[in-house]
Amino acid sequence: MSHNGFTLMEVVVVILLIGFLAVVASTRAINNNTDLIATESGLKAHLRYAQAKAMQTDTSFWGIRLNASTDEYWLFNAGLSASSAFTANRILPAGAEASPAVVNQDRIDTSAVNVDLQQIRVGGISAAQVTLTFDRYGVPYAATGTGAISFQESLADTGSPLSRTTADITITLADNKGNSRTITLANETGFVP
Numbered sequence: 001m002s003h004n005g006f007t008l009m010e011v012v013v014v015i016l017l018i019g020f021l022a023v024v025a026s027t028r029a030i031n032n033n034t035d036l037i038a039t040e041s042g043l044k045a046h047l048r049y050a051q052a053k054a055m056q057t058d059t060s061f062w063g064i065r066l067n068a069s070t071d072e073y074w075l076f077n078a079g080l081s082a083s084s085a086f087t088a089n090r091i092l093p094a095g096a097e098a099s100p101a102v103v104n105q106d107r108i109d110t111s112a113v114n115v116d117l118q119q120i121r122v123g124g125i126s127a128a129q130v131t132l133t134f135d136r137y138g139v140p141y142a143a144t145g146t147g148a149i150s151f152q153e154s155l156a157d158t159g160s161p162l163s164r165t166t167a168d169i170t171i172t173l174a175d176n177k178g179n180s181r182t183i184t185l186a187n188e189t190g191f192v193p
Helices: 008-029 034-055
Strands: 060-067 072-079 115-122 125-127 129-134 140-144 169-175 180-185
Touching (some): 034 129, 034 180
Antiparallel strands (some): 129 140, 169 180
């Protein structure tokens, strides 16, 4: 008498082995990039915060300064008709933690969580240091480099090195595991998806 097929015990053992192999394979395939995603989310929130603050006031300018050379960024607030050096007027975003090595506790060091500000592009131009600020309508303006900006009553009148963005701004973050994420700031609206 011939018995074709599998016993219930054999089927259960095969299913358990397949499940075990699937769990092992999936845990090895996942490249943990939670620090990168958290840094990306934080920077997006800080860009939106700077834009919102700029749209709420007529007495000062709000923005964010990024320094890819040191993997740091910070919010800034500059008064009307005032000159603001690249490292001046720093404000640590609410709820953010600065690098413990920073004496003034006023910047966010992305390298503290092994995330690099890998590249900042203003239109087609790559820059290591960028100042982003917004007018009272939320329109972004940008300046590359570390030069001081003499803010006038209107960002449109402020002039060099600050200018209204005519192309999207992209900020690429990368971790030490080979993962990267790109944040895009729309040129006319300052929208950050």
